[in-house]
Amino acid sequence: MKKHNFSAGPCILPQSVFKESSEAILNFNHSGLSILEISHRSKDFMAVMEEAQHLALDLLRLEDKGYKALFLQGGASTQFLMAAYNLLEKKAAYLNTGTWSSKAIKEAKLFGEVEEVASSKDKNFNYIPKNYSIPADADYLHCTSNNTIFGTQIKEFPTVNIPLVCDMSSDIFSRELDFSKFDLIYAGAQKNMGPAGTTLVVVKEDILGKVSRQIPSMLDYQVHIGKDSMFNTPPVFAVYTSMLTLRWIKQKGGIAGVQKLNEEKAALMYGEIDRNPLFEGFAALEDRSMMNATFNLKDEKLKDLFEDLAKVAHINGINGHRSVGGYRASMYNALPKESVEVLVNVMKELETQA
Amino acid sequence: MKKHNFSAGPCILPQSVFKESSEAILNFNHSGLSILEISHRSKDFMAVMEEAQHLALDLLRLEDKGYKALFLQGGASTQFLMAAYNLLEKKAAYLNTGTWSSKAIKEAKLFGEVEEVASSKDKNFNYIPKNYSIPADADYLHCTSNNTIFGTQIKEFPTVNIPLVCDMSSDIFSRELDFSKFDLIYAGAQKNMGPAGTTLVVVKEDILGKVSRQIPSMLDYQVHIGKDSMFNTPPVFAVYTSMLTLRWIKQKGGIAGVQKLNEEKAALMYGEIDRNPLFEGFAALEDRSMMNATFNLKDEKLKDLFEDLAKVAHINGINGHRSVGGYRASMYNALPKESVEVLVNVMKELETQA
Numbered sequence: 001m002k003k004h005n006f007s008a009g010p011c012i013l014p015q016s017v018f019k020e021s022s023e024a025i026l027n028f029n030h031s032g033l034s035i036l037e038i039s040h041r042s043k044d045f046m047a048v049m050e051e052a053q054h055l056a057l058d059l060l061r062l063e064d065k066g067y068k069a070l071f072l073q074g075g076a077s078t079q080f081l082m083a084a085y086n087l088l089e090k091k092a093a094y095l096n097t098g099t100w101s102s103k104a105i106k107e108a109k110l111f112g113e114v115e116e117v118a119s120s121k122d123k124n125f126n127y128i129p130k131n132y133s134i135p136a137d138a139d140y141l142h143c144t145s146n147n148t149i150f151g152t153q154i155k156e157f158p159t160v161n162i163p164l165v166c167d168m169s170s171d172i173f174s175r176e177l178d179f180s181k182f183d184l185i186y187a188g189a190q191k192n193m194g195p196a197g198t199t200l201v202v203v204k205e206d207i208l209g210k211v212s213r214q215i216p217s218m219l220d221y222q223v224h225i226g227k228d229s230m231f232n233t234p235p236v237f238a239v240y241t242s243m244l245t246l247r248w249i250k251q252k253g254g255i256a257g258v259q260k261l262n263e264e265k266a267a268l269m270y271g272e273i274d275r276n277p278l279f280e281g282f283a284a285l286e287d288r289s290m291m292n293a294t295f296n297l298k299d300e301k302l303k304d305l306f307e308d309l310a311k312v313a314h315i316n317g318i319n320g321h322r323s324v325g326g327y328r329a330s331m332y333n334a335l336p337k338e339s340v341e342v343l344v345n346v347m348k349e350l351e352t353q354a
Numbered sequence: 355m356k357k358h359n360f361s362a363g364p365c366i367l368p369q370s371v372f373k374e375s376s377e378a379i380l381n382f383n384h385s386g387l388s389i390l391e392i393s394h395r396s397k398d399f400m401a402v403m404e405e406a407q408h409l410a411l412d413l414l415r416l417e418d419k420g421y422k423a424l425f426l427q428g429g430a431s432t433q434f435l436m437a438a439y440n441l442l443e444k445k446a447a448y449l450n451t452g453t454w455s456s457k458a459i460k461e462a463k464l465f466g467e468v469e470e471v472a473s474s475k476d477k478n479f480n481y482i483p484k485n486y487s488i489p490a491d492a493d494y495l496h497c498t499s500n501n502t503i504f505g506t507q508i509k510e511f512p513t514v515n516i517p518l519v520c521d522m523s524s525d526i527f528s529r530e531l532d533f534s535k536f537d538l539i540y541a542g543a544q545k546n547m548g549p550a551g552t553t554l555v556v557v558k559e560d561i562l563g564k565v566s567r568q569i570p571s572m573l574d575y576q577v578h579i580g581k582d583s584m585f586n587t588p589p590v591f592a593v594y595t596s597m598l599t600l601r602w603i604k605q606k607g608g609i610a611g612v613q614k615l616n617e618e619k620a621a622l623m624y625g626e627i628d629r630n631p632l633f634e635g636f637a638a639l640e641d642r643s644m645m646n647a648t649f650n651l652k653d654e655k656l657k658d659l660f661e662d663l664a665k666v667a668h669i670n671g672i673n674g675h676r677s678v679g680g681y682r683a684s685m686y687n688a689l690p691k692e693s694v695e696v697l698v699n700v701m702k703e704l705e706t707q708a
């Protein structure tokens with residue numbers, strides 16, 4: 001029995017991607033070889049890496065605009081330090097909207113001064129700060145587009161004259177944005193892009209090479225660019241599966257196509273959270289994430305009944321993160337609308353039975 | 355038609371591992387979920403990570419001896435810098451036996467003084483230097499157990515009073531050694547251990563915490579140890595597939611079991627290289643690698659015929675690395691003896707036809 005998987009990441013991917021990647025492990029491209037045993041320098045894999053890079057830039061509409069797409073290892077957590085290693089000469093500005101922003105700030109402090117331009121920590125990160133000022137002399141501004149844990153999302157990005165760096169781990173490829181506003185975008189694959197094990201980095205080349213420190217090869221964006229993301233052995237299978245997922249997004253009509261479905265799912269989900277007297281949302285209304293809906297039961301005594309009903313309905317992964325409690329329904333690109341309908345029905349059923 | 359895959363890495367894995375990992379993508383542990391969509395914090399994946407760590411230490415006979423096993427990202431190339439970041443306070447000693455040692459030295463130099471204790475660069479790394487002296491005041495000695503590109507392998511490791519660090523990327527789990535001689539062992543998975551995308555680090559805890567510099571979280575062995583290798587999202591599928599491969603080694607009788615087969619394959623291969631008047635080996639006899647046999651045609655004019663015969667026999671991946679030329683037959687644990695027999699027969703056939 002297939003589950004309705006609301007897991008926050010790693011998370012559900014398109015069923016066609018599971019099927020194709022499973023087959024490629026037995027026989028990749030009719031080569032008589034597994035995708036797991038081919039050389040990363042083989043023609044077949046070079047083509048995969050190229051297509052993945054091309055699709056990423058194409059979907060973001062960043063082709064021929066001075067950007068490079070890299071598929072690295074180490075997760076977004078490694079980007080917390082790489083961004084600073086490559087860009088922070090003296091001072092950087094950080095917007096603190098949650099756990100992941102806070103961790104990015106912690107790593108950046110090892111490399112220079114960090115000015116926190118605003119924080120929503122005062123309300124356990126349930127909103128996105130607005131109207132803050134950004135130091136014009138900062139080397140860059142760093143922000144987190146979607147706060148996976150707290151279920152908030154930046155709807156309007158600040159306009160700045162310094163490089164704009166964004167951790168888009170949990171909402172990349174889910175909604176249209178003017179991506180050319182950003183100079184460095186990074187995202188762990190394991191939400192909208194593929195399995196855990198690779199990290200997409202999209203970087204505008206002209207912001208690089210400006211810090212005075214020496215950068216170890218594996219942490220240097222310019223080194224990876226110089227080798228087209230093949231400086232060392234890439235995570236072959238994770239890149240291949242990401243490429244399949246990017247193809248699937250393209251087939252769905254690109255970001256605009258999946259965005260439409262994401263909006264429908266979010267409307268359904270938040271509609272029920274608001275309508276149903278047993279539940280309340282966690283995040284400020286105007287900052288609600290289209291990806292991760294965080295909500296609570298008003299009456300804790302209904303916990304067991306709600307969770308039993310969800311289990312019977314084959315629902316997986318709705319427990320909230322410990323820093324928020326309650327529930328979190330993650331509705332990434334590949335989650336079918338039907339899964340949201342099932343969850344909404346469970347919420348309605350609880351109302352009937354309670 | 356299944357190929358005889360002599361690829362230097364990524365490389366052949368056991369057929370049972372291909373089968374099981376392919377199935378787990380469709381339905382992992384009868385959970386109704388793909389291994390690619392489960393949370394890394396799920397009970398099922400935590401069990402995988404634990405078993406992988408346990409098997410690694412068990413096979414190396416390092417359990418209860420103060421070591422920790424970690425499954426990280428970034429490949430052995432990231433270990434070049436992490437080893438130095440975590441251990442190099444003032445000066446480190448490096449043995450230079452090839453391309454990978456040279457790259458490790460390059461990264462270490464960013465962190466302190468590097469004393470190259472010996473090098474075989476004078477003969478294009480076709481041998482292992484012996485009888486060199488090691489500075490007693492170095493923070494550690496770094497060596498490369500098997501030189502994937504040149505086909506040499508250290509048979510006897512130096513006895514030292516300083517921490518011994520070893521890049522075992524291309525021969526880990528292939529032969530019995532007294533692994534307790536080493537204080538830090540690292541290896542990219544993509545040879546004897548699994549697919550590309552994870553790196554095994556086995557570290558003796560008491561050598562850590564002695565440098566004065568601050569270490570970014572993702573580069574700090576102590577941080578990863580503190581979180582049992584789950585500080586951030588691990589490369590779930592690569593760890594799972596490595597765990598399956600380690601189970602397979604265990605079933606084969608552990609390292610002793612696979613070593614026996616590796617010795618047979620190497621004897622067969624080098625036997626033919628030496629017997630056949632058309633071929634000659636590249637590496638010094640006493641330093642020949644059991645994993646990567648490097649050899650050349652004496653008469654370059656036979657190149658096309660040899661390669662055609664190999665192709666017809668479904669042989670894959672025997673081209674030598676550009677720094678050596680000629681051929682390289684990589685005979686990792688999972689390569690069946692039958693594949694070596696097929697290659698040897700092609701070499702004999704060439705002798706007949708030439």
Ligand SMILES: Cc1ncc(COP(=O)(O)O)c(C=O)c1O
Nearest residue numbers: 075076077100148169188586587
């Ligand atoms: C927004 C965001 N940033 C960073 C991370 C950390 O990513 P990783 O585990 O790949 O290092 C996560 C993980 O969930 C995330 O959601």
Ligand SMILES: Cc1ncc(COP(=O)(O)O)c(C=O)c1O
Nearest residue numbers: 232233429430431454502523542
């Ligand atoms: C001995 C050795 N060390 C290091 C490396 C580099 O490993 P990675 O590509 O995983 O960074 C290799 C790759 O083949 C190798 O054979």
Ligand SMILES: [Mg+2]
Nearest residue numbers: 098099147149
């Ligand atoms: Mg967050």
Ligand SMILES: [Mg+2]
Nearest residue numbers: 273274276279
């Ligand atoms: Mg309500």
Ligand SMILES: [Mg+2]
Nearest residue numbers: 452453501503
């Ligand atoms: Mg080498």
Ligand SMILES: [Mg+2]
Nearest residue numbers: 627628630633
């Ligand atoms: Mg000969």
